[in-house]
Amino acid sequence: MTGGPAQPPAGPPSNGANNHWAIALMIGAGALVAATSLIAKALGNDWGDATGLHGFQVSAGRFLFGFCTVLAVLALMPKFRPGFQGADWRQHLLRSVCGWLGVTCMFTALALMPVAEATAISFLSPLVTMVLAALMLGEHIGLRKLLAAALAILGAGLILRPGTEAFQAAGLFALGAAFFMGVEAIFIKRLADREPA
Numbered sequence: 001m002t003g004g005p006a007q008p009p010a011g012p013p014s015n016g017a018n019n020h021w022a023i024a025l026m027i028g029a030g031a032l033v034a035a036t037s038l039i040a041k042a043l044g045n046d047w048g049d050a051t052g053l054h055g056f057q058v059s060a061g062r063f064l065f066g067f068c069t070v071l072a073v074l075a076l077m078p079k080f081r082p083g084f085q086g087a088d089w090r091q092h093l094l095r096s097v098c099g100w101l102g103v104t105c106m107f108t109a110l111a112l113m114p115v116a117e118a119t120a121i122s123f124l125s126p127l128v129t130m131v132l133a134a135l136m137l138g139e140h141i142g143l144r145k146l147l148a149a150a151l152a153i154l155g156a157g158l159i160l161r162p163g164t165e166a167f168q169a170a171g172l173f174a175l176g177a178a179f180f181m182g183v184e185a186i187f188i189k190r191l192a193d194r195e196p197a
Contacts, residue, residue, distance in 0.1 A: 036062070037110055037119060044111025055108030055173075062103060087195060095187035102180030105173045112170035117159050121174035124156055128182025136186060 040062075043053045053061075074081050102125075109118040127149050133139040159171065 037106070037115055040107040041110045041115050044107060052111065055104050055111060058107040059100060059104040062107075063100065082196070088191065091187055091191050095184055095191065098180045098184035098187060102177045102184055105180060106177035109170055109173035109177060112173065113168055117168070117171070118174045120159055121156050121171050122177045122181070124152055124175065124178035125181040125185070127152055128179050129185040132182065132186045133189070137189065
């Protein structure tokens with residue numbers, strides 16, 4: 001028995017190359033989300049516009065085309081086929097439902113309000129994730145995170161303008177998107193700890 005402190009369990013290696021790769025993937029993901037938002041805005045309607053598509057239709061199309069793409073990749077590249085042994089289907093179902101609700105709320109918000117404002121409000125999803133990570137995963141929230149969260153909430157309040165005639169009810173859809181996407185991130189974290197990506 002040694003007298004030193006207990007060592008934490010070894011995690012995945014962290015180095016500069018991995019960090020740069022992760023940053024590049026996040027930037028790419030952000031660009032794809034922005035492109036998706038612009039396409040959803042172009043397809044969406046403004047409640048009474050009969051030529052546009054409802055948020056449910058746009059999100060259904062997104063998931064249908066995404067599913068077809070995944071099927072094509074799996075058919076053409078069998079080495080990417082995942083194994084389903086031991087999969088936590090309940091967590092996958094909850095993650096999928098939260099993701100679908102989040103995307104549908106976001107696409108509805110995009111159809112009813114300016115893209116920049118809907119996107120800014122939906123950026124509150126990391127705050128939902130942060131709070132739930134502390135409550136459900138036992139993660140620590142420091143003072144800097146709390147201050148950043150307070151500023152983000154203040155910014156969302158300025159965009160929504162509650163209590164004024166300029167209040168944007170459509171912003172509630174963007175808030176719903178932030179909530180559901182934040183909850184989805186918790187399910188993804190739980191699944192990532194037990195199953196390969």
